[in-house]
Amino acid sequence: MQLFLGADPETISATYRSVAGRGLEDNAVVVAGYADQKIGVIEAGFASPNPFTIELFGTDAGLTYTDDGNVLTIAGRQLPVPEHGKDPFAQWVDHIxxxxxxxxxxxxxxxxxxxxxxxxxxxxxxxxxxxxxxxS
Known part of the structure; x- marks a missing residue:
């Protein structure tokens, strides 16, 4: 399975920080390096009151999603988002x-x-x- 950008990355680097002072990492940036010189950046943080957000940007367009209003925007155009499906526990029970x-x-x-x-x-x-x- 490809991580993202159409291929597996060659390298991963990461910086973790603790900004809330609770003794655990609550803010992280991970950078994936690719053979064709592309990079992928993953930022995860739990120290901000901001809503859950996903942002993907490329050379031609971008995609953003936020659960604050359940809004998906692709290339500047808002698209409808279907209602959330079954939660993971219900899916697990169905598989059983x-x-x-x-x-x-x-x-x-x-x-x-x-x-x-x-x-x-x-x-x-x-x-x-x-x-x-x-x-190593």
Whole structure:
């Protein structure tokens, strides 16, 4: 599975900070470096009262989503967002009852775990690390 930008990144670097003073990281920036010189930036923070927001920007257009009003904007145009589906617990129960698996979701979870492992290694060592993470 490709992380983003159409290919797996070559490197991951990360900076974690604690701005709320609670003894844990509550603000992080992760940078994915690609062979074709593209970069992907992932910012995650839990120290701000801002609403949940996703922003994706490229050379041709951008996409933003916020749960403050459930608004999706692509290339400056607002698009309707369908109502939220079943929550994860209800989906899990359905899979148990139906004898099915959420294979796509499972593969995304594995890829997210690989990214977090690489980001943790990069932040801990203060350097970019190969992706997927390998201990050197």
């Amino acid at each position: 009852n139906d004898g099915t698996r959420a294979d796509d979701n499972l593969s995304r979870a594995v890829e997210l775990t690989r990214l977090v492992v690489a980001a943790n290694e990069a932040a801990g060592e203060g350097r970019a690390v190969p992706y997927p993470a390998t201990k």
